[in-house]
Amino acid sequence: AQSVTQLDSQVPVFEEAPVELRCNYSSSVSVYLFWYVQYPNQGLQLLLKYLSGSTLVESINGFEAEFNKSQTSFHLRKPSVHISDTAEYFCAVTVTGGFKTIFGAGTRLFVKA
Amino acid sequence: EAQVTQNPRYLITVTGKKLTVTCSQNMNHEYMSWYRQDPGLGLRQIYYSMNVEVTDKGDVPEGYKVSRKEKRNFPLILESPSPNQTSLYFCASSVGADGGDTQYFGPGTRLTVL
Numbered sequence: 001a002q003s004v005t006q007l008d009s010q011v012p013v014f015e016e017a018p019v020e021l022r023c024n025y026s027s028s029v030s031v032y033l034f035w036y037v038q039y040p041n042q043g044l045q046l047l048l049k050y051l052s053g054s055t056l057v058e059s060i061n062g063f064e065a066e067f068n069k070s071q072t073s074f075h076l077r078k079p080s081v082h083i084s085d086t087a088e089y090f091c092a093v094t095v096t097g098g099f100k101t102i103f104g105a106g107t108r109l110f111v112k113a
Numbered sequence: 114e115a116q117v118t119q120n121p122r123y124l125i126t127v128t129g130k131k132l133t134v135t136c137s138q139n140m141n142h143e144y145m146s147w148y149r150q151d152p153g154l155g156l157r158q159i160y161y162s163m164n165v166e167v168t169d170k171g172d173v174p175e176g177y178k179v180s181r182k183e184k185r186n187f188p189l190i191l192e193s194p195s196p197n198q199t200s201l202y203f204c205a206s207s208v209g210a211d212g213g214d215t216q217y218f219g220p221g222t223r224l225t226v227l
Binding site for chain 2: 009042045046049090092
């Protein structure tokens with residue numbers, strides 16, 4: 001069985017500061033990895049995903065995540081956050097070729113002025 | 114506009130009164146899924162469907178039913194709701210049933226069972 005652990009439930013940070021949201025997963029088989037973002041009162045939308053190839057993946061709004069197989073991690077980073085990045089961020093995994101998706105508990109990012 | 118729609122968006126009901134939450138997508142997606150979101154637990158998968166007439170249980174299927182008679186629709190049925198089913202529900206769809214496809218989420222349905 002797969003599991004996802006998001007190590008921080010809340011992360012407060014000042015605007016323009018760097019941030020890292022941590023995600024660790026457990027799986028005995030290969031997985032696909034995702035970060036989804038949920039803005040207040042909205043559904044989730046994809047931020048970025050790792051399927052194969054380069055272990056560093058980037059989003060269009062400056063976030064990046066690195067797949068680390070040995071540490072079974074997929075941490076999300078941004079070098080300089082904006083107020084508009086305030087949201088809840090979910091890490092998720094699916095087994096390669098599988099149908100089920102396992103989500104982490106979420107990390108609330110608060111960006112303060 | 115490509116989207117996943119859910120109805121109703123908000124629902125307050127009483128224990129035991131059957132209800133259906135509808136989900137529809139206009140992107141011709143094969144895969145659809147239902148999740149519930151609870152504080153501190155993230156999203157948990159209830160049921161998913163790989164295509165018409167093909168459905169399977171997720172991690173928390175107890176107390177729920179689904180059907181997939183048409184490709185675009187995937188209703189969630191609570192035949193006898195209980196207070197522990199009070200939650201925020203999301204429907205999602207993706208192009209195919211490969212685990213690497215991006216899921217597109219609806220706006221959510223907030224259900225309260227009294």
